[in-house]
Amino acid sequence: MGNIIEFENVSFRYEADEEGQVLPLAVKNVTLGIEEGSFVAVLGHNGSGKSTFAKLTNAINIPESGKVTVNGLDTADENNTDEIRRTVGMVFQNPDNQIVATIVEDDVAFGPENLGVEPAEIRKRVDDALKAVNMYEFRNSEPYKLSGGQKQRVAIAGVIAMQTSCIVLDEPTAMLDPNGRKEVLATIKRLNRERAITVVLVTHFMDEAVEADRVVVIDNGEVYMDGTPREVFSRADELIAVGLDVPQATQLAKALNAEGIDIRTDILNEEECIRAVLELLKE
Amino acid sequence: MVRDITIGQYYPGKSLLHKMDPRVKIVLTLVFIVVIFLCKNFWSLGLMAAFLFGGICISGVPVKMLLKSLKAILLIIFITALLNLFYATGGKTLLDLGFAKITDKGVYTAIFMTVRISCLITGSSLMTYTTTPTMLTDAIERLLSPLKVFHIQVHTLAMMMTLALRFIPTLIEEIDKIMNAQKARGADLESGNIIDRAKALVPILVPLFVSSFRRAYELAFAMECRCYTGGNNRTRMKQMKLSLLDFGFVLGAAALLAGVILLNHFFVKLI
Amino acid sequence: MPIISLKNVTHTYSEGTPLSVSAIKNINLDIEAGELVGIIGHTGSGKSTLIQHLNGLLKPNEGTVEIDGENIWADKKKIRSVRFKVGLCFQYPEYQLFEETVYKDIAFGPKNMGMSDVQIKESVLRAAQYVGLKPELLNKSPFDLSGGEKRRAAIAGVMAMNPKILILDEPTAGLDPKGRQEILAMIKDYKKKTGSTVLLVSHSMEDVASVATKILVMNKGEVSMYDTVPNVFSRADELRKIGLNVPQITRIFIGLREKGLDVETDVYTVAEGCRRLLSLKKGGNC
Numbered sequence: 001m002g003n004i005i006e007f008e009n010v011s012f013r014y015e016a017d018e019e020g021q022v023l024p025l026a027v028k029n030v031t032l033g034i035e036e037g038s039f040v041a042v043l044g045h046n047g048s049g050k051s052t053f054a055k056l057t058n059a060i061n062i063p064e065s066g067k068v069t070v071n072g073l074d075t076a077d078e079n080n081t082d083e084i085r086r087t088v089g090m091v092f093q094n095p096d097n098q099i100v101a102t103i104v105e106d107d108v109a110f111g112p113e114n115l116g117v118e119p120a121e122i123r124k125r126v127d128d129a130l131k132a133v134n135m136y137e138f139r140n141s142e143p144y145k146l147s148g149g150q151k152q153r154v155a156i157a158g159v160i161a162m163q164t165s166c167i168v169l170d171e172p173t174a175m176l177d178p179n180g181r182k183e184v185l186a187t188i189k190r191l192n193r194e195r196a197i198t199v200v201l202v203t204h205f206m207d208e209a210v211e212a213d214r215v216v217v218i219d220n221g222e223v224y225m226d227g228t229p230r231e232v233f234s235r236a237d238e239l240i241a242v243g244l245d246v247p248q249a250t251q252l253a254k255a256l257n258a259e260g261i262d263i264r265t266d267i268l269n270e271e272e273c274i275r276a277v278l279e280l281l282k283e
Numbered sequence: 284m285v286r287d288i289t290i291g292q293y294y295p296g297k298s299l300l301h302k303m304d305p306r307v308k309i310v311l312t313l314v315f316i317v318v319i320f321l322c323k324n325f326w327s328l329g330l331m332a333a334f335l336f337g338g339i340c341i342s343g344v345p346v347k348m349l350l351k352s353l354k355a356i357l358l359i360i361f362i363t364a365l366l367n368l369f370y371a372t373g374g375k376t377l378l379d380l381g382f383a384k385i386t387d388k389g390v391y392t393a394i395f396m397t398v399r400i401s402c403l404i405t406g407s408s409l410m411t412y413t414t415t416p417t418m419l420t421d422a423i424e425r426l427l428s429p430l431k432v433f434h435i436q437v438h439t440l441a442m443m444m445t446l447a448l449r450f451i452p453t454l455i456e457e458i459d460k461i462m463n464a465q466k467a468r469g470a471d472l473e474s475g476n477i478i479d480r481a482k483a484l485v486p487i488l489v490p491l492f493v494s495s496f497r498r499a500y501e502l503a504f505a506m507e508c509r510c511y512t513g514g515n516n517r518t519r520m521k522q523m524k525l526s527l528l529d530f531g532f533v534l535g536a537a538a539l540l541a542g543v544i545l546l547n548h549f550f551v552k553l554i
Numbered sequence: 555m556p557i558i559s560l561k562n563v564t565h566t567y568s569e570g571t572p573l574s575v576s577a578i579k580n581i582n583l584d585i586e587a588g589e590l591v592g593i594i595g596h597t598g599s600g601k602s603t604l605i606q607h608l609n610g611l612l613k614p615n616e617g618t619v620e621i622d623g624e625n626i627w628a629d630k631k632k633i634r635s636v637r638f639k640v641g642l643c644f645q646y647p648e649y650q651l652f653e654e655t656v657y658k659d660i661a662f663g664p665k666n667m668g669m670s671d672v673q674i675k676e677s678v679l680r681a682a683q684y685v686g687l688k689p690e691l692l693n694k695s696p697f698d699l700s701g702g703e704k705r706r707a708a709i710a711g712v713m714a715m716n717p718k719i720l721i722l723d724e725p726t727a728g729l730d731p732k733g734r735q736e737i738l739a740m741i742k743d744y745k746k747k748t749g750s751t752v753l754l755v756s757h758s759m760e761d762v763a764s765v766a767t768k769i770l771v772m773n774k775g776e777v778s779m780y781d782t783v784p785n786v787f788s789r790a791d792e793l794r795k796i797g798l799n800v801p802q803i804t805r806i807f808i809g810l811r812e813k814g815l816d817v818e819t820d821v822y823t824v825a826e827g828c829r830r831l832l833s834l835k836k837g838g839n840c
Binding site: 045046047147174175177178179180204206243244245247248249251252255256259261270271273274277278280281 | 596597700701702727728729730731732733735757760797801802803805806809810813815824825827828831832834835
């Protein structure tokens with residue numbers, strides 16, 4: 001399958017502050033493609049430029065130089081903006097600041113209503129979207145009575161109801177508790193698998209990135225690493241150097257390796273770690 | 284806990300009043316208020332009160348809750364009654380206090396006014412008890428939509444009302460959090476004179492404004508991402524359709540109006 | 555004598571109404587001075603309600619809260635002084651910053667305590683040092699700081715009151731891995747330098763395991779465990795039953811044991827895990 005989003009040598013900087021001081025580039029010479037139907041995790045520490053990168057995908061940020069295209073449409077052309085946002089939906093970090101209506105189902109309907117979809121069709125899409133995120137039974141609830149994880153699922157439903165083919169999530173779990181994080185991650189994975197929706201998950205949680213098909217590490221506005229989770233996490237030292245970390249299972253293998261033990265260092269989870277340790281001790 | 288607060292004063296139910304089209308409900312409430320002022324004697328006012336009582340029975344809203352909304356304006360009712368008691372002229376003098384006289388007409392007028400204001404408040408509360416704030420906002424938007432001709436941004440106003448309703452609980456929760464955080468740093472919010480108390484609000488208001496602006500900024504982004512460009516070419520999932528029930532209520536209101544006019548005509552006018 | 559002592563503490567929100575929710579039930583708890591207690595539990599397990607009782611933001615419906623052997627509600631007028639003794643730093647504390655400069659913001663607590671200007675200055679500078687804020691940042695507006703710096707400034711605002719007990723509600727929430735490590739290291743360092751008692755609410759077992767001396771597990775408004783770190787994590791099955799977990803490294807050792815390997819499962823840091831496996835590899839016992 002082809003790329004749904006394409007970055008060609010993209011650089012971006014925010015507008016100068018009040019004192020007129022020109023700010024440094026927030027994103028530098030990024031060239032990469034997001035394959036249709038894939039699940040890509042974008043990792044980076046706070047201030048690495050990963051959120052700026054996310055906002056370049058659907059024409060909130062317009063490149064200073066280079067070009068971003070969504071299904072071949074240039075994000076710099078204002079005539080394309082509506083079509084691009086119809087293709088790439090976005091979910092933000094703070095669940096409270098993206099829900100606009102006082103009733104869950106009205107909020108999910110907000111996108112399709114803006115697109116001018118027929119009322120009967122909106123109803124169908126809203127019901128379908130709420131079922132897709134397991135929030136159908138809460139359709140008549142008031143958003144402020146929901147938990148953080150539930151609110152984020154409503155936000156995801158709002159994007160699905162617009163029938164977008166790609167969802168970009170900008171640190172959707174940063175403000176959630178472990179249960180909320182699990183709910184949201186499971187929802188994202190299911191949508192990717194069952195509905196072939198392209199997912200770009202911006203995060204700094206390693207355990208979430210492990211679930212992706214591909215991990216892109218951004219540091220200082222540049223693509224620092226790009227590969228499968230196994231490739232990326234085996235380079236633990238480099239990740240730690242850019243303010244990230246690796247799962248404890250990987251850390252253990254790494255530590256043993258440093259002591260001269262011959263154990264593989266591309267371990268991602270506890271099962272793999274247990275197997276590797278058992279093998280090691282059998283010898 | 285903050286999560287338990289309800290905005291507006293909606294009382295959930297499935298009565299005929301709950302099912303009435305909110306647009307019709309708003310218009311009929313306005314008509315009700317006008318007709319109340321058309322009442323000239325106890326007979327016509329009594330008819331209105333009886334009608335209102337019927338409405339309350341149908342709605343299933345507990346009388347206790349409706350009385351609560353009256354409690355808020357008890358002072359206004361009391362003052363109005365008092366003024367009417369002393370200043371109504373004519374009729375038989377019941378009590379002469381020297382500086383003012385209380386006449387039988389004064390007593391009647393005071394009672395009349397009390398009943399009238401009570402009916403007024405109870406009637407409009409009945410509407411808000413049987414309609415969710417969301418439905419009210421929607422109905423107002425649709426009722427005012429002819430104003431578009433005069434380039435009045437009805438949709439924008441309605442959107443602002445919706446967002447306000449949406450964010451009130453969030454902001455209440457936020458104020459609660461900030462107050463606790465500052466209290467934990469020894470902020471004294473309870474004692475001192477007015478100036479001290481006003482000063483004590485600064486540590487709460489500044490963070491609240493900062494966070495509200497941040498929220499507004501993020502919300503604007505989120506709405507843009509969902510293709511919001513104002514009211515043009517927008518459709519609505521929930522359509523409002525007039526049903527037989529609504530026509531029934533309109534006819535009922537017309538009958539009531541006729542009744543009031545007749546009763547005003549056949550009996551002596553009080554005011 | 556324990557520095558914190560709770561006897562039969564119960565708190566019910568909206569008591570006497572149909573909406574009443576019992577947030578904590580019959581809590582009995584003694585915490586000794588000098589501990590660094592990690593508090594874990596689900597959202598809604600009563601953690602927040604519990605910590606707000608310790609500095610008198612909430613009053614128990616039943617039972618007594620004693621700090622330093624004194625019932626904090628014995629004299630209602632003195633409740634403010636309890637808040638200076640027990641410093642409470644809420645989740646996302648950067649949202650409480652309000653002053654023109656970082657210095658003034660950190661000085662808010664000390665000023666409320668009625669300290670002299672000299673004492674205030676001393677406290678502010680010391681607190682800034684604890685959290686690792688550079689002195690040149692003190693004259694900046696708190697709103698011009700980076701996210702991590704704001705968090706530190708807000709924590710310093712509580713530390714500046716020189717509390718005997720410091721309570722932090724999820725101080726690492728929303729931070730990236732490096733920011734989390736730095737805050738945890740700072741808390742550990744603060745405890746070492748001041749010798750105060752520290753309570754740390756967290757969702758991350760790994761974080762708690764790396765700094766705490768004791769762990770308090772809350773579940774459904776009750777204390778379900780309060781013990782040393784190894785003792786709590788040795789009850790992995792019970793933790794799982796209430797939907798909590800043990801650190802990944804501990805799970806690995808539990809897994810190894812289940813597969814028939816002769817290892818103890820009281821491992822909760824990577825360094826310790828590595829040491830155990832090395833000695834096992836060399837044929838030693840562990």
